[in-house]
Amino acid sequence: MKTTKRLLLVLVVTLCCASLGLSQTPAAPAAATPAPAAPASKAITEADLAGAPVPSADARAKGDPDGSLTGTASDVTVSDSKKGISIGDLANQAGQNKIAINFVWTLVTGFLVMFMQAGFAIVETGLVRAKNANHTMMMNFMVYGVGMLAYWLIGFTIQMGGVGAVANLGGTPPLNSEFTITLFGKAFGLFGTHGLFLVHKGTYDVSIMVLFLFQMVFMDTTTTIVTGSCCERWKYAAFIVSTMFLAAFTYPIFANWAWGGGWLANLGANFGLGKGYCDFAGSGVVHSVGGMTALAVAMILGPRIGKFTREGKPNAILAHDIVIVLTGCFILAFGWFGFNPGSTLGASGNGGLRIGSVATNTMLAGMAGSFGAMLYMWLRYGKPDASMSGNGLLAGLVAITAPSGFVNPVASVIIGVFAGVLVCISVEFVDKVLKVDDPVGAISVHGANGLWGVISIGLFADGKSNYGGSWNGVNGSVTGLFYGDNGGQLVAQLIGVATLLGFVFTLSFVFNLLVDWVVGQRVSAKSELQGLDLPEMGALGYPEFELKTQA
Amino acid sequence: MILIGLLVTLLGFVISVLSLTLTSSVGGRLVIVLLGIAVSLFGIMGLLNKHYLKNAIWKKG
Numbered sequence: 001m002k003t004t005k006r007l008l009l010v011l012v013v014t015l016c017c018a019s020l021g022l023s024q025t026p027a028a029p030a031a032a033t034p035a036p037a038a039p040a041s042k043a044i045t046e047a048d049l050a051g052a053p054v055p056s057a058d059a060r061a062k063g064d065p066d067g068s069l070t071g072t073a074s075d076v077t078v079s080d081s082k083k084g085i086s087i088g089d090l091a092n093q094a095g096q097n098k099i100a101i102n103f104v105w106t107l108v109t110g111f112l113v114m115f116m117q118a119g120f121a122i123v124e125t126g127l128v129r130a131k132n133a134n135h136t137m138m139m140n141f142m143v144y145g146v147g148m149l150a151y152w153l154i155g156f157t158i159q160m161g162g163v164g165a166v167a168n169l170g171g172t173p174p175l176n177s178e179f180t181i182t183l184f185g186k187a188f189g190l191f192g193t194h195g196l197f198l199v200h201k202g203t204y205d206v207s208i209m210v211l212f213l214f215q216m217v218f219m220d221t222t223t224t225i226v227t228g229s230c231c232e233r234w235k236y237a238a239f240i241v242s243t244m245f246l247a248a249f250t251y252p253i254f255a256n257w258a259w260g261g262g263w264l265a266n267l268g269a270n271f272g273l274g275k276g277y278c279d280f281a282g283s284g285v286v287h288s289v290g291g292m293t294a295l296a297v298a299m300i301l302g303p304r305i306g307k308f309t310r311e312g313k314p315n316a317i318l319a320h321d322i323v324i325v326l327t328g329c330f331i332l333a334f335g336w337f338g339f340n341p342g343s344t345l346g347a348s349g350n351g352g353l354r355i356g357s358v359a360t361n362t363m364l365a366g367m368a369g370s371f372g373a374m375l376y377m378w379l380r381y382g383k384p385d386a387s388m389s390g391n392g393l394l395a396g397l398v399a400i401t402a403p404s405g406f407v408n409p410v411a412s413v414i415i416g417v418f419a420g421v422l423v424c425i426s427v428e429f430v431d432k433v434l435k436v437d438d439p440v441g442a443i444s445v446h447g448a449n450g451l452w453g454v455i456s457i458g459l460f461a462d463g464k465s466n467y468g469g470s471w472n473g474v475n476g477s478v479t480g481l482f483y484g485d486n487g488g489q490l491v492a493q494l495i496g497v498a499t500l501l502g503f504v505f506t507l508s509f510v511f512n513l514l515v516d517w518v519v520g521q522r523v524s525a526k527s528e529l530q531g532l533d534l535p536e537m538g539a540l541g542y543p544e545f546e547l548k549t550q551a
Numbered sequence: 552m553i554l555i556g557l558l559v560t561l562l563g564f565v566i567s568v569l570s571l572t573l574t575s576s577v578g579g580r581l582v583i584v585l586l587g588i589a590v591s592l593f594g595i596m597g598l599l600n601k602h603y604l605k606n607a608i609w610k611k612g
Binding site for chain 2: 273
């Protein structure tokens with residue numbers, strides 16, 4: 001055992017030295033040879049276009065096995081077929097190609113995020129007891145439909161109804177109405193008002209459809225976080241009502257403040273705090289909102305029967321299938337390549353090529369998170385715990401979600417390792433000090449690490465990103481304290497943290513308290529002991545298995 | 552106790568927002584926002600959670 005610990009310590013020290021060395025290595029001096037002069041540009045004329053080589057009909061009729069005849073000037077859409085191709089046609093085609101690339105990018109990454117629902121479903125189901133498998137799976141399955149319905153009805157309007165122009169998607173001009181109040185002499189955007197049912201006020205628009213799909217799957221991620229903390233004792237009817245409120249109001253309000261042109265995003269423009277509250281892909285908007293709501297509902301529900309002894313000591317309630325837990329973590333890590341890189345909302349123009357850096361940062365932080373958690377558990381308890389290694393991976397991914405677009409690879413690894421250790425400490429704190437029962441560790445993975453991700457921007461943003469020359473309406477790149485900022489960016493991030501803790505938690509708590517009084521949040525003790533599959537869902541998850549009853 | 556806990560939690564948020572008008576110095580704002588976060592955490596962990604722990608299911612045996 002001691003030898004193992006020593007080996008691990010040597011490994012950690014070596015890695016730390018390597019990363020420090022890497023971060024402090026000066027860049028290689030630029031080559032002395034001067035850059036070649038750019039060739040003089042020449043305006044294209046209509047005559048040039050008329051002379052563009054186009055394959056003959058005979059040549060095309062013979063097929064195009066090497067692809068050299070497909071995709072030529074003859075494929076450019078012309079406005080006047082008699083006149084032929086014009087410079088205007090060419091410019092329109094180029095513009096449409098840019099937007100098409102961005103549409104396809106945003107849609108495909110949105111599809112990846114949608115697939116994360118499957119990952120969450122099997123992670124959570126694997127971590128509960130077999131007698132609750134159907135119930136947990138159904139909650140994860142139905143957040144997709146229930147959440148989407150509420151978000152389509154009103155949530156999207158509140159979040160994005162006043163976002164203004166989303167240049168990468170072609171403008172989204174109908175989303176131009178934000179409800180604001182004046183506070184401290186500045187306009188505070190509170191919620192959007194255009195977009196009900198995706199037809200209201202001209203919002204039946206191709207670019208708005210793309211934006212809706214992408215934002216909808218993000219919101220759905222938030223709703224599925226809560227099911228993890230509340231499983232094995234949550235009444236299904238209460239879950240439906242609670243999820244609808246989260247999707248319709250709680251999530252969209254905070255998302256509007258951060259992403260929809262609301263007051264948090266404008267802290268930079270209005271109060272000189274860096275570039276305002278920054279959250280590239282949603283450590284705060286998605287994960288912390290889910291984590292805060294999970295904490296509120298878990299407190300109201302109380303712990304599962306048998307989770308604590310009469311003296312208040314926590315009992316471990318074991319996962320029933322660690323294989324699907326870790327498989328689910330892999331699915332989530334795969335889906336995160338949609339979550340973070342997709343948040344550029346495009347691959348062409350306005351810094352779209354940062355997708356390479358965002359994806360790599362995501363991969364590095366996830367890896368570092370699982371490594372940090374595994375190492376922490378190994379050193380502390382003598383074994384590399386599987387479920388906590390999985391949670392470490394997710395913690396690293398959650399933490400890098402906000403800063404992924406603003407930091408470099410070394411910072412990503414530091415953020416990820418810290419997240420991996422933080423999730424282990426936070427799980428222990430929630431369990432042993434707060435005595436809040438969180439069967440899957442969602443409060444720690446998403447709540448605590450979401451907040452860490454938000455704060456890390458104020459520290460590690462390196463000022464190298466460039467998404468069209470400005471962010472949140474303030475010129476320049478997002479820069480953190482360690483890269484020369486005066487601390488204004490960190491203050492903006494901390495105001496976001498205070499909003500999540502003070503406002504989002506309170507809103508979620510009040511609504512779920514009302515649900516508790518009206519519907520009742522918790523199942524009966526008899527149902528809980530029996531397992532929720534039969535009493536709540538009417539069918540067992542594993543009907544051919546003989547399940548032991550745990551009193 | 553629940554109402555007091557909720558009000559204190561919300562108060563932390565209000566304090567943080569007030570930092571925007573109480574001072575224009577970054578250091579001053581940082582201190583006020585951190586104070587707001589501490590107040591909210593006290594509301595959640597020190598008041599609300601404490602109330603629920605008093606009536607916890609595991610204490611009833």
